[in-house]
Amino acid sequence: MTQPRIVGLTGSIGMGKSTVAAMFARAGVPVFDADAEVRALQGPGGDLLAPIEAAFPGTTGPDGVDRDRLGREVFGNAEALGRLEAIVHPAVARRRERFLLEHAGAPLVVFDIPLLFEKGGHASVDTVVVVSAPEDVQRERVLARPGMTPEKFAQILALQVPDAEKRRRADHVIDTGVPLAQTEAAVRDLAARLAR
Ligand SMILES: CC(C)(COP(=O)(O)OP(=O)(O)OC[C@H]1O[C@@H](n2cnc3c(N)ncnc32)[C@H](O)[C@@H]1O)[C@@H](O)C(=O)NCCC(=O)NCCS
Numbered sequence: 001m002t003q004p005r006i007v008g009l010t011g012s013i014g015m016g017k018s019t020v021a022a023m024f025a026r027a028g029v030p031v032f033d034a035d036a037e038v039r040a041l042q043g044p045g046g047d048l049l050a051p052i053e054a055a056f057p058g059t060t061g062p063d064g065v066d067r068d069r070l071g072r073e074v075f076g077n078a079e080a081l082g083r084l085e086a087i088v089h090p091a092v093a094r095r096r097e098r099f100l101l102e103h104a105g106a107p108l109v110v111f112d113i114p115l116l117f118e119k120g121g122h123a124s125v126d127t128v129v130v131v132s133a134p135e136d137v138q139r140e141r142v143l144a145r146p147g148m149t150p151e152k153f154a155q156i157l158a159l160q161v162p163d164a165e166k167r168r169r170a171d172h173v174i175d176t177g178v179p180l181a182q183t184e185a186a187v188r189d190l191a192a193r194l195a196r
């Protein structure tokens with residue numbers, strides 16, 4: 001059986017990755033959502049609660065990981081973030097392998113991976129799609145989120161490959177600074193071309 005073509009979907013914070021991933025799913029393309037996997041692994045009863053509690057005492061409870069609290073410990077502290085990533089990323093990679101086996105017959109699959117460039121994942125996908133919007137649109141979207149502050153936004157941006165570089169390295173750029181219907185049409189068109 002031929003392997004599906006693997007699309008790596010990425011973009012900086014607030015650029016619209018999750019929205020565009022949902023558009024690919026509506027176009028019939030199976031989507032692996034790395035963030036959702038992290039949330040499941042860190043949620044109530046999740047496999048990673050014990051190792052995270054051991055490494056970051058007091059950050060887990062009956063509701064799973066307290067993400068705000070853990071975020072405060074790791075964003076802005078490279079050593080702590082590295083320790084968390086060493087717990088989380090191998091578990092996500094195992095789930096991604098399983099997803100690929102489950103969808104071995106599909107012509108096209110999407111890996112929605114926020115840190116595709118940052119962690120070198122672009123080398124193991126066939127095509128890179130970057131979602132991008134003007135900086136002021138990104139900023140407005142992110143600061144509108146509950147719990148977000150300009151300081152946290154700046155810390156997260158500093159950890160991410162800049163948008164301009166992502167766009168330069170992309171095989172395809174999806175513009176999300178336009179009306180949703182226009183983005184959705186672009187995604188449908190790209191999905192059809194890539195599935196051929
Ligand atoms: C620290 C945690 C609990 C904070 O959760 P919270 O819900 O507050 O934030 P969220 O996950 O929505 O992330 C907010 C923004 O930060 C970015 N971000 C998250 N982790 C990282 C990281 N390791 N490096 C750079 N940016 C990151 C996200 O892409 C997003 O743009 C969580 O981000 C986490 O467990 N991160 C480590 C795992 C990871 O690398 N996840 C992202 C890729 S799968």
Ligand SMILES: Nc1ncnc2c1ncn2[C@@H]1O[C@H](COP(=O)(O)OP(=O)(O)OP(=O)(O)O)[C@@H](O)[C@H]1O
Binds near residue numbers: 014019181183
């Ligand atoms: N044309 C568009 N394409 C995508 N999103 C849009 C568009 N116009 C407006 N939006 C809005 O922008 C927001 C994008 O948020 P989304 O959660 O998809 O970003 P994200 O890149 O996944 O974020 P993060 O990296 O922080 O997880 C949504 O509220 C969405 O409705």
